[in-house]
Amino acid sequence: MATCKYDWPEAAERHLIGKPISRIDGPAKSSGRAKYTYDINRPGMLFGKVLRCPHAHAKVTSIDISEAKNLPGVKAVRVIQGEGKEILWGGDEIACVAAVSEEVAEDAIRRIKVQYEELPFLVNEEDLERAQSQGHTRAPSVQTKGDPDKAFADPDVVISEGYYGAPVITHCCLETHGQVTEYDGSDHLRVWISTQGVSTIPQQFAEVLGLPATHVEAICDYIGGGFGSKFQIDRWGVECARLSKDAGGKAVKLMLERDAELKVAGTRPSAFAKVKVAAKKDGTLVAWQSEAWGTGGVAGAGVPPLPYVLEGIPNQSKKYTAVSTNTGGARAWRAPNHPQAAVLTLCALDDLAAKLEMDPIEFLTKNTGLAPEHLGETYNDELAKVAELSEWKKYWHPRGRGGSGRIRRGLGVSIHTWGGRGHNSNCDVLIQPDGSVEVRLGSQDLGTGTRTVIAIVAAETLGLPVEAIKVTLGDSRYPYSGASGGSTTVGGVSASTRRGSVDARDQLFAAVAPALGVPPDQLEAAAGHIRVKGNPAKSLSWKQACARLGTKTIQATGKNPGPCELGSSGVGGAQVADVSVDTETGRIKVNRMIAAQDCGLIIDMKTAESQVYGAMIMGISYALFEERVMDDQTGIMLNPNMEFYKLATIGDIPEFIVHMMTGPQYDRRGVIGLGEPPVISPGAAISNAVANAIGVRVPTLPLTPDKVLAALEKA
């Protein structure tokens, strides 16, 4: 029995929570009826386009917009960065227009005349010495713990040294960034915007436009991908609103073109490192040394947390140098800094295990005590689970002993961690006298299943089927709910919905208790009825019960955080990759991926598993294909499109086994976020599998055929 009013029901009492339930917005999405920002068409709507700088680094010496302004059909032209402005990366915004059609807007953009003074630039960072010599590096941060020099000098330790890295990649959201802005009168702004934080949007516009936040409404019913890149209104959002204003308040739709999306709307920073790591002959890790660097554009990069997961290695020496490049800026990319840290750490540890001639799963298991607090045991369970499910003992072989044929097969493993505590969330739960139920909140569903988990929690609490719950989100007029980042949404909205639903249910109990002749605390909501505990025959149907409300609608507000802990943070996760490598072509085929993942109490098993499948697929994509290619000569991006910025397609996808860790020890932790953790390990796991197959490390992602062949040649 629950000990606190809002606790989650015990396993035996759950009818919906933890079961595989289809997403409630599935019909709208699969039938094409779901309206995304890109799909919004308003009466008399204008189309916005942006002129972008073609140089990596330049100064605007002159700009002439007169010809664009005079083009018939053009309603507004704005200079964003005019004469004298220094432009620091290719694709940055120079000017924008609003016109009656997309075609006229494009014509107008071509009629804007800009002259630039080109300036020196750096767009590639893997060569750290060159970046340093050109003054593109910041002062390195240096950290030391224990006595690494002494630990490495111990004659009884085995040392492995290597070079590892992951390049800059992009978010490449299928729905590009953008918005439709429309004024209602001179001082009310309505914005349809592709965003991960609908409740945060009014304040962002208000600040820049000088409007009260109460006069801005943001709407985002559906979003076509964000992955961490869609939190800000961005300069193009502000300029879109200004174009609307200049055009007499008319609606303006300004969605980024595909090339702009890849150049300026978000990247994952690169990370490269020379790593030295030491263990005793029995595999106990004793020392870590890393010299790492990376770029996230002009502003440098996020620092990968090294050594990853096994942070308790007693002796450490770490140096990190941020490189400033003339490229579009980094944004949070699904599990910021963690996938890179996993590559730098877990690949280095795998090389050390190979040198020790140890099975890497045994090696990691021996060292899980170096992981934070409670995670050690979780990792042991998860490593044992992926070993079992992958038939590791049957398929794994010591490094390079995968036969002498053209095709070599290998297995690799990695582990990861993430926080995922529920964010601040408020919701209104409404029960109408006709029995209909609605949960309203200013949240958003990124495709993770947010709508569905809200419906499941409310339905479970009220004893109703999932279909009986209407979930209304995606509008800033509803109660504030946090932005969807850091895997914080499921914990936040499930907790606020649970608390709001419990309170709404208790109000209904109070209203119907006299009719059932018992005190309210003797009632329960189950199977579509309000009934007396222990005497289910004495009951009212849900509809009959609600009819007792007369004309009064029940409205209860649920909050997170709030009384009774309904979530926590800190998950583990282990993955195994099984690959085949063609040693003549260098092509890698992923045969299987196996995951064991914990995330506390699971609300919807179906969408939870989908997060893990999807994350591993995204992981295969960045492990094998994705890389932003910048041209050293011209400073421009060479693959700002979807034919050369390669994403995995269905034929690249292997068989999967996904095992969600469940049971009392996980349920007890409450709800924890899941969107990010499973995307962290695939790069390291696949790289380790390739090393296991061919006997040599391919140092950096993506593991393209040319790099595989180069590594084989060097061996």
Place this chain on the structure above:
Amino acid sequence: MRGKKPKDAAQKGGNGAVTRRDFLRGASLAVSTGLLAADGAAVASPPESSAAAVVGPGKVPVTLRVNGQVHRLELEPRVTLLDALRNDLDTTGSKRVCDRGTCGACTMIVDGKAVYSCSLLAIEAEGRNITTIEGLMKDGRLSPVMQAFIDNDAQQCGFCTPGFVMAATALLAERRHLTPEEVNRGLGGNICRCGTYHGLRLAALEAAKRMKA
């Protein structure tokens, strides 16, 4: 070869610039080559007559038959079928993602073939039977392919989903016996970013099974 050489290059533009229409014709050539491997998918070629006629550059009348309904529009000749439907007919189920025949989010079925509607001009689609995702529902009921997508969670953010539903529908119209390899080929011209391929594969196979029954 499905594409055609522009016969009238000398008559175009006057300033010698490559028009969007020329470009698209070339692009559809390249795309159709790429798609020959994908069963059931092809880029429709312009009909014989429209290649010789010079239209534009201003708006011209265009008649489109979309989901059985006839629409008369005034469009610049450079407008793609995708943009005409999205911007002029508010038919937005088909998505604009790559806008150059790579990702399949704009897939429509034109005269029975799956095509990238971003790579076909609206004027080239005159006189053809155009089916969009909106046309697959019968009496408000989800198609078997749509239902299989829901049951197998073959969607996350959902932006690629209509394109995949159209590609799977065209594939299943050609054949009902599908192997996983045929699904890979048939849906290989579409891209998903959230990583729903696992569910997509199961959905296509299940839809095939249900439609056979």
